[in-house]
Amino acid sequence: MSLLRIPVTPADHVDGPNDAPVTMVEYGDYECPFCGLAFPNVKLAQKRFGKKLRFVFRHFPLTEAHPFAETAAEAAEYAGAHDLFWEMHDGLYANQDQLGLTLILGLGRALGLSDLGLRDTIAQRRYAAKIQADFLGGVRSGVNGTPSFFINGEKHAGSYSYQELAAAIDAHLQAVPAR
Amino acid sequence: MVGVLAPGAAAPDFTLRVTPDQYLSLRDLSGKPVVMTFYPADWSPVCGDQMALYNQVLPEFRKHEAELLGISVDGAWCHEAFAKDRHLHFPLLADFEPKGDVAKRYGAYRMGEGVCERALFVIDRKGVIFWSYLSPIAVNPGADGILDALEKLPAVVTS
Numbered sequence: 001m002s003l004l005r006i007p008v009t010p011a012d013h014v015d016g017p018n019d020a021p022v023t024m025v026e027y028g029d030y031e032c033p034f035c036g037l038a039f040p041n042v043k044l045a046q047k048r049f050g051k052k053l054r055f056v057f058r059h060f061p062l063t064e065a066h067p068f069a070e071t072a073a074e075a076a077e078y079a080g081a082h083d084l085f086w087e088m089h090d091g092l093y094a095n096q097d098q099l100g101l102t103l104i105l106g107l108g109r110a111l112g113l114s115d116l117g118l119r120d121t122i123a124q125r126r127y128a129a130k131i132q133a134d135f136l137g138g139v140r141s142g143v144n145g146t147p148s149f150f151i152n153g154e155k156h157a158g159s160y161s162y163q164e165l166a167a168a169i170d171a172h173l174q175a176v177p178a179r
Numbered sequence: 180m181v182g183v184l185a186p187g188a189a190a191p192d193f194t195l196r197v198t199p200d201q202y203l204s205l206r207d208l209s210g211k212p213v214v215m216t217f218y219p220a221d222w223s224p225v226c227g228d229q230m231a232l233y234n235q236v237l238p239e240f241r242k243h244e245a246e247l248l249g250i251s252v253d254g255a256w257c258h259e260a261f262a263k264d265r266h267l268h269f270p271l272l273a274d275f276e277p278k279g280d281v282a283k284r285y286g287a288y289r290m291g292e293g294v295c296e297r298a299l300f301v302i303d304r305k306g307v308i309f310w311s312y313l314s315p316i317a318v319n320p321g322a323d324g325i326l327d328a329l330e331k332l333p334a335v336v337t338s
Contacts, residue, residue: 002323064266065231139236144321145228 002142002155008056011130013076013085015046016054022172024053024165025150027060027138030072030092031099032146038160039093045165052173057089059134060146068099070131075104077127078118084111183286183298183313190215190302191284195272196255203248203270205306212245212309212332213302214325217287217295219316221253221261221271229297229319234267236322243329248272251295252279287313301328304335 004025008014016023026042028035046055059076061069072092079088091107092099101122108118121127138148142155149156149165152172158164184190190205190213197203205213218229230249233240240247250272253261258271274281274295282288287298297314310328314320 002321062231062235064234064268065228135235136239139232139239139322140326142321142323144232144319 004150004153004155005141006137008054012056012058013080013089014054014056015086017051018054020052020054022049022053022152022169023056024156024169025056025058027058027134027143027146027148027150029059029061029066029069029146030076030096031066031069032062033096034160035147036093036096038147039096041160041162041165044162045169048166049169049173053169058138059131060138060143060148061131061135062146068101068104070125070128071101071122072099072104073131074122074125074127075108075118077130078121079108079111079113082111082113084113087111183296183311184300184308186308186310188308190300190306190308191281192306193281193284195250195274195281197270197272198259199255203272205302208246209306210304212243212304212329213300214240214245214247214329215250215285215300215302216248217250217282217285217298217300219289219292219294219297220251221257228265230261230267230271231265232319232322234265234269236326237268239322239326240329243332244335245301245329250274250281252282252293289316299325301325301332303332 008023046053059073061073063070076085076088076092079085088107088111095103105115105118109115147160151168156168158168192205194202194204216233233247237247247269249269252274254275255273258273262271279288282295287296289296297316297320299312299320300308301310303309309332312320312324
């Protein structure tokens with residue numbers, strides 16, 4: 001079984017309390033259709049487990065296969081620099097069937113981000129090093145494709161269906177002593 | 180069951196078609212670490228496709244000066260179409276005639292099915308197998324084992 005080698009740090013995109021008993025890290029690609037399918041399941045799990053679950057998203061773009069994966073990741077990082085990471089993240093996955101520059105710039109405008117700033121970020125690949133660091137950390141942790149989930153550091157072996165994700169989170173909750 | 184060749188064994192040399200009109204021999208790469216990845220077939224359907232992943236990790240392999248070779252029993256024209264479609268930046272070798280001959284010598288051939296195993300080898304600069312791994316056929320083994328092995332390879336001796 002593969003273990004998460006890169007611990008969660010303040011540099012990560014985190015949704016949920018830092019003292020949550022369960023942390024789920026996803027390695028994802030905004031253009032991967034399977035990540036798109038997993039997206040609502042993650043949302044459901046977040047809704048069900050509330051403050052007991054901390055969700056972390058890291059980039060794993062397969063840019064040779066997915067021409068807009070890196071651009072989308074850049075846009076998410078740019079939004080993140082303005083405390084709007086999850087808003088962009090949600091917009092990208094919710095509209096994945098239209099993924100392209102028109103969508104990305106439109107989402108940026110809808111979030112009130114600077115159009116020029118977003119364009120420059122994409123053009124200059126401003127966050128390329130961070131995105132690549134996410135990717136390599138995933139590779140070193142045994143990520144072999146997307147989406148890959150780690151629940152409290154252990155690679156989730158099941159599918160990304162809501163039922164299997166929730167069951168795995170539940171199992172970790174049972175394993176954590178009540179406080 | 181006979182397993183894949185283990186660390187310490189000399190990597191069997193071979194000459195295989197790498198494009199419809201070019202051949203590649205393992206000995207041509209002597210002096211560099213070589214990552215050999217045997218896989219069952221071109222045109223694997225999912226995003227997590229092993230070759231797509233290795234394609235993306237290629238710059239990391241290159242930091243260790245390693246050459247990456249994919250190898251399956253598919254023919255050179257099939258490989259060419261697959262590599263073009265997936266934008267692969269590393270050679271795919273056709274273990275096509277005699278079918279699976281190289282895979283058999285590495286202990287990485289599935290007799291009943293007539294395809295290569297999903298098996299990984301890291302070969303050192305002197306042509307000796309440094310690390311090998313046989314993955315369950317349906318499991319993409321990722322690249323962590325390969326990178327761990329490349330990091331542990333002895334450094335180049337400069338004189």
